[in-house]
Amino acid sequence: MKNLHTISFKLALVLFVSTLIFAGCKEKKPVQTQTQTQTQTKGDSQATAKETFLFTALPDVVAKVNGIDIQKSKLENVYKVIASQAQMANQVKSEKELVDMALNELINSELLKQETDRQKITAPKEAVEKQLEMIKSQFPDVETFEKAILEKGFSVEQLRGNIEDQLALKEMYSKEIESKITISDKMIEDFYNGNPQFFNKPGSVKASHILIKMDNWDDKAKVEEGRKKIEAIQAKVKKGDDFSELAKTSSEGPSAPNGGDLGFFSKGQMVKSFEDAAFALKVGEVSDIVQSNFGFHIIKVFDKKEGGVTALKDASKDIKPYLSNLEGNKLMNEYVGKLRSTATVEKLI
Structure with a gap:
């Protein structure tokens, strides 16, 4: 709570x-x-x-x-x-x-x-x-x-x-x-019933990602270069290479040193395209290439917590x-x- x-x-x-x-x-x-x-x-x-x-x-x-x-x-x-x-x-x-x-x-x-x-x-x-x-x-x-x-x-x-x-x-x-x-x-029950916003637990996922940054989407040559980079990484993921190690060596995001680990996050904390892709995955699954205003991503979900309401007790x-x-x-x-x-x-x- x-x-x-x-x-x-x-x-x-x-x-x-x-x-x-x-x-x-x-x-x-x-x-x-x-x-x-x-x-x-x-x-x-x-x-x-x-x-x-x-x-x-x-x-x-x-x-x-x-x-x-x-x-x-x-x-x-x-x-x-x-x-x-x-x-x-x-x-x-x-x-x-x-x-x-x-x-x-x-x-x-x-x-x-x-x-x-x-x-x-x-x-x-x-x-x-x-x-x-x-x-x-x-x-x-x-x-x-x-x-x-x-x-x-x-x-x-x-x-x-x-x-x-x-x-x-x-x-x-x-x-x-x-x-x-x-x-x-x-008094406890009245407060509980009168303040539901405190007791609604949103669902969350624990995910890592690999990011190829894109600063200028109008630069078609740079966009194509970035797309080729992320596709090459995707091929390695599909081949079975370790996701965390690939993130450490290839990701351009700030979480790269931690294997791309973003920890747990709920809906509303990430940009929509990234969030939608992450929440659609099952534990252990890896996304297709996801595009956001930050660049190209590949996402892997490691854990999920279901949302719900905290019981009164x-x-x-x-x-x-x-x-x-x-x-x-x-x-x-x-x-x-x-x-x-x-x-x-x-x-x-």
Whole structure:
């Protein structure tokens, strides 16, 4: 089932510290061409310069929550996370919208922290140390870890304190919110019946192809040359030569190094002539020569998955946590709203 994914407010807060500390430090980046590197560096530099200019004009204290200062440095960190999330989700947000979102997240987080303090909710020391060790394990050694958190504006003790706050918040979420979430079988069934688009599984095929590219169909000599090439390859396929090896040595498509493997794809993902030919084949069959706007193809189907509707009993394992997250977000927003209604909040930007 697709598109039933959400991150609860609780989870966002619990993961917040870790995100700030080692986001981008864990992955090994693929080797890039010089052009890619120059383009990315230019884009990153422009984005960083823009953010730096934006925050330079702001006061050091951007808000007060019941007399407690919220520092500009924290706002800048949260802004970067939210801006990155918006970009990945293809959401167009203005700088003002992103700053407002970041500031509200910080205000809500501070209100919740103050409430955990008021209720004397604390995190077990063992859990704090385990979380700290987990973060450390993302780095090759202690020196690299300490350098990374210093660059983010933290000391180890500050990080430990932040982890304590987040785990205490998790405890409070369990007590005040999670305990009140009830998802009935009827709610699951109603969602299932009301959202059939999530549970229709399209049929798919796993295919490989050999491509002879054609950039200009008006060039008759080139078209004839390409046709002769694909016909020669077709003769080898019919003779029994290995399809994957032929794709590696003869195909002009980007999948050639992988033996022409395109993986599984559903209808609507490929150009129509290619799609029609692929879905008409049985497993193990090879197509005749297929013409598309990309060129000449020979297609072999290696596997097929029939389409259908996911049964309610199978879908429920995804629906229940999804509905739980929605209900948790709703209850948390109401809870924070009550805290905010009795708090003294001053926005200074």
